[in-house]
Amino acid sequence: MAPTQGVKTITTNVGWSVLSKTATFGLKFVTVPILARLLTPEDFxxxxxxxxxxxxxAMIGGAGLTSALVVDREGDMATVHTVFWANLGMACLMALAIFLGATDLxxxxxxPGSxxxxxxxxxxxxxxxxGDVAYSLLARQMNFSKDAxxxxxxxxxxxxxxxxxAFFGFGVWALVFQLFSAALIRLVGLYAVVGYMPRLVMRPRRLVPLLSFTTGLMGSEIANFVTFQAPMVVIARLLxxxxxxxxxAANRFASIPNQVVLSAVMGVLFPAFSLMGDDRKRRSDALMLSTQVMTAVLAPAMFGLWAxxxxxxxxxxxxxxAYAWPVLGLLALSKAIVTPCSTFIPYLKGTGHGRVLFWSAVLRAIATTAAIAIAAYYGTLVDxxxxxxxVNAITLIGYSWxxxxxxxxxxxQGLLTSSRSMITAFVMALGVRAFLHFFADxxxxxxxxxxxxxxxxxxIYALLFLLTERSLLRKIVELVRRRGMRDAASVPSA
Known part of the structure; x- marks a missing residue:
């Protein structure tokens, strides 16, 4: 039987993941601006x-099978090996297709120069x-400290x-080597810590139960990918x-807070929500608390960057x-608006609401692509x-509903509770902009x-947060106190 996930387990794993992303954030905070100074916009x-x-x-090639492995905790090693070879075979086919069609793509x-x-x-x-199969095995165990x-x-x-x-003049190849280095080091490390060794075992029938979970998930993953990547394609073609x-470049930097918090939290919350089963009250409590905390952390960072x-x-x-500062500010603002949605995708994914996740993602992808295409065609990058x-403001309402x-x-009630810290952060950002305008001289x-x-x-944010989020602070303090009591009770007496 799968272990029951409590708040303690979830927060411990979130803590490890956030610690990892924070360390990475610190380095990226330094290296992204350095790379921007050494390279050109065309390189990026x-x-x-x-x-x-x-x-x-790569997302299509994986077909979501490794995500299904996380949920299918009763699957044996034959299933794991089968998923590995299916993933690798599809990956090689996709790589060959890109190589042969690179010019046209x-x-x-x-x-065309790419x-x-x-x-x-x-x-x-x-x-x-x-490396996806090895990561799925770690996620099954909720062992995110090693992944961190x-x-x-x-x-x-x-x-x-x-x-x-970049410093020694390799230009655009510096960015390429960065991608390959990160992927290779992570691949070797995952197999080393998990101890998994692929065997030549193929049981195609074992994939059938996984595909029932994968079908809806893949549709939503593709739609989400379109949402986040369509702006790049549209801008490159039209502008x-x-x-x-x-x-x-602006998106790389504006996305750092999300990479620190969201990627860490989503990786932990997906398997955690999947283990809560039909315990609706527990699920709802975990959803609202995690949403409030994520909004309280992310919203001030993003609105602050806009300010x-x-x-x-x-x-x-x-x-x-310097000419691109409105792009940086508006990107930060767009990400700030949807901070209350940070936990919604892992929640829908982990609780098996694939249809809701799929249609929400599809509608968002269509709206995002159409809005940016129309604005870029008739206007500028800022437009x-x-x-x-x-679009993100509409997304907040739609996803929340x-x-x-x-x-x-x-x-x-849910929208107000989950968005309260976002509103507080927006007020803070307006205060900062007013301050900078007043003291501009x-x-x-x-x-x-x-x-x-x-x-x-x-x-400003600290003061407003203390005034508006006292109930959230009490919950966090109580959570920490209970955890401390449990830890003390688990220590054997001398």
């Missing part, structure tokens, strides 16, 4: 366009999919390699590779990127980012603007 755009194709086909994406990069980056697909260490090592080493190569590079985007662009990326913000309806949570240095804006924002 070329790699980003090629990577979009690779990631899309690059032209289709609006970046064909050579695309042929080489096709090898990333087997590297990525070969591996993620930190692989991402940190790859980032340092990229900076070194050019330089604007695509500006979008890519100081103009000086931050100069400080982080340098004068050559496209404004359109993204509007769908999820709260599934768990019989009153819509308005004194804060003439962008470094001073960033430091002053950050300090004022932290003070």
């Amino acid at each position: 755009g070329s790699v980003a366009v090629a990577l979009t194709i690779v990631q899309f086909l 690059a032209i289709l994406m609006g970046a 064909a050579g990069l695309l042929k080489i980056m096709a090898l990333l697909i087997p590297l990525q999919l070969a 260490v591996l993620s930190t090592i692989s991402e940190s080493a790859a980032a340092l390699i990229a900076v070194g190569l 050019g590779l330089a604007d695509a590079g500006a979008y890519s 100081i985007a103009e000086p931050a662009m100069l400080v982080l990326f340098g004068p050559q990127w 496209a980012m404004v359109a993204l913000c509007v 769908a999820v709260f309806r599934v768990d019989n949570i009153p819509f308005l 004194r804060l003439t240095n962008p470094y001073l603007e960033v430091l002053a804006g950050g300090a004022v924002g932290a003070a």
Whole structure:
């Protein structure tokens, strides 16, 4: 029988994952601006366009089978081996298809100069999919501490390699080596810590039960991928590779808080929600608490970046990127708007509501692609980012309605509870922008603007949070107190 997951287990694994992502964030916070100063917008755009194709086909090649392994905890090793070979075989076919069609794909994406990069980056697909089975075995065990260490090592080493190569004039290849280094180090590490060794065992019938879970999940994964990657494709085709590079660089930095928190939390919450079964009250409590905490952590970071985007662009990326500060600010704003949705995807995925997840993702993908395409066609990159913000505001309402309806949570009550910290963070950001505008004559240095804006924002948010989230603070304190009592009770007396 699968172990029952309590709040303690979930928070422990979330803690490990967040610790890993925070370490990676610290390095990326330094290396992304360095790379931006050493490379050009065209370099970022070329790699980003090629990577979009690779990631899309890698996702299709995996077919969601490894996610099904996480849920299918009763599956034996024959099933695991079968999934491994199915994944690897599909990965090789996808890599071959990219290699043969690289020129046509690059032209289709609006970046004909990326064909050579695309042929080489096709090898990333087997590297990525070969490690998915080992990761699924870790997720089955809820053993995210080992994955946290591996993620930190692989991402940190790859980032340092990229900076070194960029410094010595390798140009766009620095970004390519970063991707391959991270994938290879993580692949070797996963198999080392899990102790899994693939055997030549193929039982195609074992895939049939997994495919019933995979079908709905894959549709939603593809739709989510389109949502996040369609802007790059549309911008490259309609506005050019330089604007695509500006979008890519700004998006890399604006996504760091999400990479730190969301990727860590989603990886843990998916298997955790899947183990809660039909215990609706426990599920609902875990959903609302995790949503509130994630919003309280992410919203101030994203709204804060929007508030100081103009000086931050100069400080982080340098004068050559100064023109793109509205892109950085609007990207941060668009991500801030949907912070309450951070736990909705792993919740729907883990509780088996594949149909709700699929249609929510499809509608969001269609709306995002259409809005950005129309805005880019008739306007500029900034107009496209404004359109993204509007779509994300609609997404917040739509996703909240769908999820709260599934768990019989009153819509308005659930929306207010999950979004309260976001509203507080928005008020804080308005205060920071007003402060920077009022003291513009004194804060003439962008470094001073960033430091002053950050300090004022932290003070405002802390005060507003204490006034509006006392019930959440009590829950967290009580959770910590209970955990401390359980830990003390589990220690044997001398």
